[in-house]
Amino acid sequence: MSILRSLQIGVAGLRAHSEALGVAGDNIANVNTVGFKRSRAEFEEMIGRSVSRYSPPKVAGGGSRIGNIEQMWSQGALLNTDAPTDLAIAGEGFFIVEGVHQGQDSRFYTRAGQFQIDRDGQLVNSDGLVVQGYNVRSDGTIESAVSDLVVSSNTIPASATTQVDLAVNLDAGEQVGPVFDATDPTGTSNFATNVTVYDSLGAAHELTVFFRKSASNAWEWHAMVDDGELTGGTAGTLTEQASGTLTFNTDGALDTETTTASNWNFVDAAQNQAIAFDFGTSLTTDGGATGLDGSTQFATANTTTGLSQDGFPAGSVSGLSISSDGMISGVFNNGQMRPLGRIALANFTNLHGLERSGQGLWSATDASGDVMVGNPDTGGRGSILSGSLEQSNVDLGNEFVNLISYQRGFQANSRVITTADDMYSELVNIKR
Numbered sequence: 001m002s003i004l005r006s007l008q009i010g011v012a013g014l015r016a017h018s019e020a021l022g023v024a025g026d027n028i029a030n031v032n033t034v035g036f037k038r039s040r041a042e043f044e045e046m047i048g049r050s051v052s053r054y055s056p057p058k059v060a061g062g063g064s065r066i067g068n069i070e071q072m073w074s075q076g077a078l079l080n081t082d083a084p085t086d087l088a089i090a091g092e093g094f095f096i097v098e099g100v101h102q103g104q105d106s107r108f109y110t111r112a113g114q115f116q117i118d119r120d121g122q123l124v125n126s127d128g129l130v131v132q133g134y135n136v137r138s139d140g141t142i143e144s145a146v147s148d149l150v151v152s153s154n155t156i157p158a159s160a161t162t163q164v165d166l167a168v169n170l171d172a173g174e175q176v177g178p179v180f181d182a183t184d185p186t187g188t189s190n191f192a193t194n195v196t197v198y199d200s201l202g203a204a205h206e207l208t209v210f211f212r213k214s215a216s217n218a219w220e221w222h223a224m225v226d227d228g229e230l231t232g233g234t235a236g237t238l239t240e241q242a243s244g245t246l247t248f249n250t251d252g253a254l255d256t257e258t259t260t261a262s263n264w265n266f267v268d269a270a271q272n273q274a275i276a277f278d279f280g281t282s283l284t285t286d287g288g289a290t291g292l293d294g295s296t297q298f299a300t301a302n303t304t305t306g307l308s309q310d311g312f313p314a315g316s317v318s319g320l321s322i323s324s325d326g327m328i329s330g331v332f333n334n335g336q337m338r339p340l341g342r343i344a345l346a347n348f349t350n351l352h353g354l355e356r357s358g359q360g361l362w363s364a365t366d367a368s369g370d371v372m373v374g375n376p377d378t379g380g381r382g383s384i385l386s387g388s389l390e391q392s393n394v395d396l397g398n399e400f401v402n403l404i405s406y407q408r409g410f411q412a413n414s415r416v417i418t419t420a421d422d423m424y425s426e427l428v429n430i431k432r
Contacts, residue, residue, distance in 0.1 A: 003427065006420040012063030013413030016043060019066045020406045027394045028403075035076070035112030035360050036392035038399075042068045073351050076111075076393040078385060084320045085123065087113035088390040091382020093345035094362065096373065098148065099129035101361060107132070109346055109371075111390055112360035121152040123328075123343075127359060133326070134342045142342060146373055151328050151340045152317050158202025160270065161311030164195055165278050166209065167294040171302045172252065174213045180222055182240050185210045189222070191302035195309065199269035202313030202334075205229050208238065209277075211246075217255075217297065219246045223262070223277065231265045246279055252298045253291030254282040312336055322386035326376035345381040347372045 020041035030036040044067035078088050087095070094109035101108060108129065115131055118124045123131040133149035134142050174190045181188040189210035196204050205225055212220045223242035228235025242262035247255045257279050264273040280294015281287075294306065315334030322328050326343035348354065353367030364371055377383040 003420050003424045007417055007424075009061070009063035010413045010416035010420060012046060012065060013416065014410060016064045016066050017406045017410040017413060021403065021410070023066075023069055024399050024402045024406060027399050028396065031392050031394045031396060031399075033112075033360065033392050034114055034389050035110060036394065037074075037076075037111070038072050038392070038394045040070045040072055041066050042070055044068075071352060071354070071356070072393065074393050076391045078388045079391050081387055081389055083116075084322060084386050085115045085117065086387055086389050087115060087322065087343070088385045088388040089113070089345065089376075089382040090385055091380075093347050093376070093381040096132035096146070096344055096346050097125055097129035097361070098132055099124075099127070101127065101129060101357065101359070106363065108357060108361040108363060109354070110360050110362065113389055117152050121150045123149045123151050129361075131343065133328075133344045136339050136341055140339070142339070146344050149328075149341050149343065151320065151330070155316045156312075156314060156332050156334065156336055156338065158198065158200065158314040159310070159312050160200040160273055161197035161275055161309050163276050163278065164197065164309045165294075165306065166193070166195065167280055167304070167306030168193060168211065168296075169300060169303050169305055170211055170213070170219055170246075170248075170295070170297045172217075172248075172297045172299045174302070176213050176215060180210070180212045180220060182222070182224070182238070185222065185224060185238060188212065193304045193307075195223075195307065197264075197275060197309055198311030198313060199264075199266035199273060201269045203266065203269065204313070205266060211302070214245070217248045217250070219248075219297075220244075221246060221277070221279075225264075229266055231267055231271065233267075242275065242277060244277065246295060248297035249283065249291070252296045254280045254288070254295050254297075255291060256284045257282045257295075258285075322384060324377055324383040324385070326384045342375060343384060344373050345376050345384075347379070347381055 023039050023041040027038045043064050046062035046065055089111060094111060095113060096107060097110060098107045115123050115125055130148040132146050135147060135150055136142055170191060177190055178188050189212045191211045193209050195207045195209060197207055198204055207223050207225050210222045214220050221244055222240050224238040224240045226235060227233035227237045227239040233239065241264050244259040246257050249255045259277055262275050262277060264275060265271045266273065283291040313334045315332035315336055317330040318333040319331040320328060321331055328340045328342065329337050330340045331337055348371060349369035350367060353365050354362040355365050357363045374381060
């Protein structure tokens, strides 16, 4: 090997170790970059020449170079945050974002889940690229095509109450009372409980349901409201708008239930609002198995044991909840929760074929293979963690060890150059 060849080999080594130092420096610089994946410099030998008089040929070395800079896709540590739109992927997959990045309007892929909601209600990253997912149609079903995810423009209109489920225990020891008198409901009943219902405008109305024991194991119920809340009514007096009967067997189980009438005409709202009252799964009326899942008649104090109704006022989104399967639910200020959309995740056959686009973004290439898009937690894709961010997977200790190794390699190759230079100088000085 000639002295000049030794100089070239030393230069190749310097170049390779300089590039490797740059890779390590890039990793260290991004130790706190959300979703960053560290790189690894892969050295390979170079052949100086292959012509030889030996058989097999003796191949001369030509030094080293960086053959590949490989991305390391290991999971980064997860950091908890207070923002529900901060998202991390536990497992494989990428968030899909779309928009203009460095002059290119395209679709990109990222592990950095620092998202927020823009003025148009879209879920976007810090550069305004829109997160892709499955939006919810007006009928509550989820679209099958991936598009820009809109999560906060939704409102819920008021819904009138159509069903009241009321469970009570009526004391079996109560005496049969006088005939129920709507002008003196408290004095002619054994027990009363309150129920809040909503009209078609979302206005709340407080109903009082009075119970009167009419015979052994038999009761009446009467639902009343302030007359001033009804069309043409007078405030300050209670008026009956619904009534019915309940009977129990000797074991205290609900046997039959009836509704004589239930018709409500709230002021300014839709008239003739029908509200169904259900007191449990009765043995005879509903064919219940035990008759004990709702109202009962035991020899204990009168009490309300369960209450629900299906109406609510109008509401708008006041918060978001994102589940592990990517479903985004809106928390509304009327107490309702509705699905708003679902985040889509992408995966690839060959992650090492992705092209790094900067700012935590990646682009698909022919080498990465076709993109596989679907719901989180399916098809090998990871699950979503709301209120979390994936940190960089850079190990500082490992990177500093690499820095020392590359630095020593650089120094060693520089010694090759200085030694070859000394030899070359000696050769030149042979003739004086």
